[in-house]
Amino acid sequence: MVVPFDQYQRYKNAADLINLIREDNKAFSILEVGANEHKNLEKFLVTDKITYLDIIVPEELKSDPSYIEGDATNMPIETDTFDLVIALDVFEHISPLLRQNFISELMRVSKHGFILAAPFNTTGVENAEIRANKYFETMYGFNYQWLEEHRQNGLPEAGQLIDFLNEKQWPYLHFTHGRVDIWEKMIKIHFLATGRSSLYSYRESIDDYYNTNIYQNDFNGPCYRNFFFVSENLNMIKKTMKMIDTKNENPVSVNVLENLDNLEKDLINLSVYDLTHKELISKNFELKQKDELIEKVLYDVKQKDELIEKFTNEMQNKEELLRRKNAINEELNDLITMKEQDYKRLESEKQLVSTENLSLLEQVEILHTEVNLLKEENSHKDNYVQQLELISQQLRIKNRIKKIVPKKLRSKIKFGQTVFKKLKDNPSLAKKGINELRRNGFNSLNSKMHSAVTVSELTSDYAYQDINLEEIEELKIEIEKFTYRPLISIIIPVYNVEPKWLEIAINSVKEQLYSFWEICIVDDSSDNINTIKYLEGIDDPRIKIKTLKINSGISSASNEAVSLAEGEYIALLDNDDEITRDALYQVVKSLNKEKSDILYSDEDKVDEYGKKKCPLHKPDWSPDLLRSQMYIGHFLVFKRELFHEVGGFRTEFNGSQDYDLVLRMSERSSKIHHIPKVLYSWRELETSTALNPYSKPYAHTAGLAALNEHLVRVFGEGNAYATEDEHLFVYDSRYKIKTIKASIIIPTKDKIELLEPCVSSIIQKTKYPDYEIIIVNNNSVEQETLDWFKQQNDKNVKIIDANYDFNWSKLNNHGIKEASGEVFIFLNNDTVVIKEDWLQRLVEKAQRDDVGTVGGLLLYEDKTIQHAGVVIGLGGWADHIFKSMAPNHFGSPFISPMVTRNVIASTGACLAISKKTLDKIGLFNEDFIICGSDVEISLRALQHNLVNIYDPHVRLYHLESKSRSSYIPPIDFELSALFYGPYLKSGDPYFNKNLSLNSLVPKLSQGE
Structure with missing residues (x-):
């Protein structure tokens, strides 16, 4: 494959300089800064060992040992590691404030010096880039990314770089290459062929023409690109000067340029032909489809008589089918009558029971109450019949019951009947009644009906997979390689929580693969003796505990917990929830790639038996979604400095204090990162909105108030407001x-x-x-x-x-x-x-x-x-x-x-x-x-x-x-x-990679 002209200019000049200073065919170790995926330098320097550094390395190259991910203005590399360092067309993308740092780092990590090439603000360069960018924008409707970045940063000044090199007393060779007018013509040729594969071959032939016939004489200015070879080795500098003196002798001939013009005209003609040809193919294809449609219609007409005949035959059977249906309905009614009679018989026999059959009778009563539930909720008759059949089958296994029901069991049965009478009078209490029955021994009411109400079919196949031992060892090795390992303070406000839930929450932190954490617990004046004793028994130097004398609410308790924290980042954890073992690892892994101010993850729910379910896979940062509902939820991590900057939690928003905090922090920072992985499990308890959204109605009102304050701060007084939506914890933001x-x-x-x-x-x-x-x-x-x-x-x-x-x-x-x-x-x-x-x-x-x-x-x-x-x-x-x-x-x-x-x-x-x-x-x-x-x-x-x-x-x-x-x-x-x-x-940032791209209904991807 031909190397594009613009890359050929850079890499050929760099290779020529390196080969001039090479002695005895010695192989160099070379670092290319700002490299990309094509590894072009290896095509020109086949014997040298080349390493590549870039601020972001694509996922598919992270396992390649020749790539280093790092910031070129602060390289994670020791001094004098490489013989030479090369930075080609990177300098202009560095912020002007960091350009001297960049040059110093190039010199620091190299033994012999560095080669730098870039477009500088020399004669004609800025105007040529503006014209080329306008050409691209006219064709495609948006700016060319790199040229636009040149404009935003401002092209570097050659004089400033030279002054800096002189100040450092670093000897250097400086020359220019690539006439501005030729560069502009060639770059427009590339833009013309962008995205049109049919023109690629001819464009490559133009690149080859430049590389073969123009490159070696393209040194007479004004030029597009400046080259600097900086080295404290004066012998190396002298060797390279001879090359430059030779290359400036012969300018590009007029005939060569005329040939380039002709090649450009041919490409333009091919472009016009390409568009016309595609349009012709499109029209022909459309006509072909119409012909096929006509043939299909004719075929359908031909089949019409056959379909009518078939329909007539089916209609003749209609009367027979109706007769059979009526007979089946009669049989079904008879069956229901028989089962009802069976039930009455079994109900009368229920009064006699032997000691050995007590457990069976409990099951009978439980099944009886479930049947009543089904009847009260208007279940279909076939469900009712199935319940009766189940009772009948279980009773037939045993002998007829002989003895009177014990007093203890009679009271339990009477209690169950009382509960169901209440449910009959008020069906809206169904869920509360079921839980009341469970607490009094009716345990088989872990019913299918309840799970069907609470678990979506869309996540019925969700099975949380914990990391295995092999993965744990791999992640520990990766953690050791992290260059940034901040202390993370886990904040847990506590109030009368059952010790077993708090212990699970704390243990989920103790089991973290990432070990630089602390827990800050503030007890908001609990009066539950079990809670108090559990907290008093904690003895771990990484867990800080403070008890408030007066109950002050969750916001105040959380603020007190943050005041105990020493970590650079704060993470929120409710006292009955839990985090996955890799939660903090995932957070710090993200921070090593990008220093975010706020991070959040996907989440799921966990019931009181430890079963995880109902995952919520969220989109990346979506400000208008946040103005509709608190979608960020858990796992929320943020900079302690940002927390203090916005004033912490506010007591007037208790219940929605997290929502209010995120809204305020998002106004100060746009560095918000989403980790598309379930890291947090929300405990389903009756007192939690995870199971009962109506358990904290005040939280809905507090959330609306927080949102309205946010809208005023962002859009100004009177310009925006929010109202309640028809759904709980959903708001409608409007703009005047x-x-x-x-x-x-x-x-x-x-x-x-x-x-x-x-x-x-x-x-x-x-x-x-x-x-x-x-x-x-x-x-x-x-x-x-x-x-x-x-x-x-x-x-x-x-x-x-x-x-x-x-x-x-x-x-x-x-x-x-x-x-x-x-x-x-x-x-x-x-x-x-x-x-x-x-x-x-x-x-x-x-x-x-x-x-x-x-x-x-x-x-x-x-x-x-x-x-x-x-x-x-x-x-x-x-x-x-x-x-x-x-x-x-x-x-x-x-x-x-x-x-x-x-x-x-x-x-x-x-x-x-x-x-x-x-x-x-x-x-x-x-x-x-x-x-x-x-x-x-x-x-x-x-x-x-x-x-x-x-x-x-x-x-x-x-x-x-x-x-x-x-x-x-x-x-x-x-x-x-x-x-x-x-x-x-x-991936689409407003979707989630854990969801299937093969289903229009949101479903888990199942490893697609």
């Missing part, structure tokens, strides 16, 4: 705006039977006062459609013609140019408005300065979900999570579809984007023809540090794809692969 015009853009071709209900629903249901509807007419030909266009007299409706081939992106861009609004709503013609405030909600979120795109909840005609947010990677490319599910609020292993959250993208069938956002990120990419550009523009918004929002309160019906065929042209797949690529590889 001045009324601005919204432009609703609807592309259409005929299909008046869809368009007319769509437009009518907007006009009749929309409460938002200032809007216009722009219908983009794309080659409509049906007379009914044209007549409807002429009859439109609503002042808010405007019809514009777009008489060209269908291109979804182009049609919407056309609509934007004709619109006068400040927010654009891109709407399919097969949608129907459901909720009156749909437009108000879209506008108020889209107008926020930090928002890219906004989507809503779209439903099929049968009221199941069509769209509740896009997930990249779902189904292989991208799809809508929760598709075809009922729009209910439920506890899935992911987030509920009925909660506002951030998403990677939303469907273009209903998508809001403000004018100021489009001015920042650009219009829709018209290289896409049918689908994909709605996702791509959302990705572009993320690249500009904007968030995309899904709001389930924005509700419309969407008759998906009824207005067009399901055909997708190849170019849409090619472009999707290009733009979705990074997320297909690393």
Whole structure:
């Protein structure tokens, strides 16, 4: 494979310098700083041992011993470790404040010196980069990442570097290479071929032409790149000077440049041909599909008579089937009658029991109470019959009962009957009644009915897997290699907790693989003697305990616990919960990669018997989800310094003190990291919201108050507020705006039977006062459609013609140019408005300065979900999570579809984007023809540090794809692969890698 010209310039010059100073064919040990995955240096220096250092090493290369992960301004490498150090096109990406540190580190770790190459702020370089970046942006709609970073950091000044080298008295050789005009031409050639594999071969031939015919003479300025060879060995400096003197003698000839121009023109012609050829192939494929469709229709017609004949035969059997059904129903009724009689007989015999049959009678009574429960809850008759059959079978095993029921058992039976009478009068007490029966010996009421109520089918196959001994040893070795090992203080406020739960919590910390921890316990004046005795018996130097004289509440107790802490980071642990053995390891592993201020993990629940269940796999940092519910929950870890900076826990938010704290800390720091692994288990007790969300109603109110204060701090007084949602611990954040015009853009071709209900629903249901509807007419030909266009007299409706081939992106861009609004709503013609405030909600979120795109909840005609947010990677490319599910609020292993959250993208069938956002990120990419550009523009918004929002309160019906065929042209797949690529590889940050990408219903991945 040919090395691209830009890389060839760097590596060939570096290799030439190294070979000049090499003596007796000696092999050097070389460190390349800022290396990437291609290992190009090895192609030029085949005999040398080369090591690569970068601040982030890809996962697939972390096991490669030739790669080191580290910061080049503070290298984790000893002095004089390598013969030479090379840094090619890295210097310009270093912050100006750290550039001298960077140079000093290069010199420190090298024995003989270093070679540095970079574009500096010399004549013509900045303007050439600006033009090249504009060329890229014009083609693809966004800035070229590295050139944009050059602009943000500012290109380094050669004079400043030279002054620093002179100050250090380090001898150096300085030369330039690569004429600016030739570099600009070559880089544009590369941009032209980006993402178009059909042009790669010819582009490589141009690279080869440069490398072979231009490189050796491309030293006459002004040049794009400056080279510095810095060494305290003067002999080495003198050897390299001869090379430079020779290379400056012969400039690039005019003929060579003319040949390069011709190659560029040929590539442009191939590009035009490539696009035309793809369009022709697409059209041919579409015609072929239509022919196949016609053949299928003809075949279906041919089969019609056979189907009718078969249906007729089936209808003839209908009478016989009905007769058999009635007979079965009669048999079933007889069976029920018989079982009821059996039950009455068994009830009368229940009064006689022998001592040896006492345990059996207990089972009879328990089964009896379960039958009553089933009857009270309107269970199906077949369940009732099964319970009776079970009683009958168990009693037939024993002889007839002889003796009277003992007094102790009679009282237990009477108690059970009393409980069930209460349940009959008040069914809402069912769960409480079941627990009361359990406490009084009715233990078999660990019933299937109870587990079916509390455990979602979506996580029924969840089985927590603890790490094994082999993994433990591997992780301990990895911990020893950590360069950063902070002390973590585990905060546990205690109040009257049962010692067995507190002991489990403490032991889960003691069993941590990462050993740099301490526990800070504050007892909030417990009066439970068992709790007090257990705390008094703790004797461990790593566990600090303080007892408060007056009960002050969880916030005050937690603040006291933090005051005992010495760790750089604080971790919260409730006194009846537990963490996994690798919890702190995972936290510190993350901190060694990136120094986050706040970290959180996935979680699950654990019942009183130790069974783990109901995992919750969360998205990465999602600020709008946090403004809907406290999704971060457990395991919460944060910097102690940040905690004190925001003022710690506040007593007025007891019950939601964690929520209030996270909201305030997120206002001060954006360094928030999610660990996609279950590290925390939430104990299911009656007093805990893990089992009973209604156990602490005051927490819901406190959470709403904390959220409203947060919205005022972030958006200003009167600009934002939150109200209660219809679901517990879910809130609805709203944003006040001045009324601005919204432009609703609807592309259409005929299909008046869809368009007319769509437009009518907007006009009749929309409460938002200032809007216009722009219908983009794309080659409509049906007379009914044209007549409807002429009859439109609503002042808010405007019809514009777009008489060209269908291109979804182009049609919407056309609509934007004709619109006068400040927010654009891109709407399919097969949608129907459901909720009156749909437009108000879209506008108020889209107008926020930090928002890219906004989507809503779209439903099929049968009221199941069509769209509740896009997930990249779902189904292989991208799809809508929760598709075809009922729009209910439920506890899935992911987030509920009925909660506002951030998403990677939303469907273009209903998508809001403000004018100021489009001015920042650009219009829709018209290289896409049918689908994909709605996702791509959302990705572009993320690249500009904007968030995309899904709001389930924005509700419309969407008759998906009824207005067009399901055909997708190849170019849409090619472009999707290009733009979705990074997320297909690393994952959608707003989903979770533990969830299946093969299911539209959130399910565990099961090792996919």
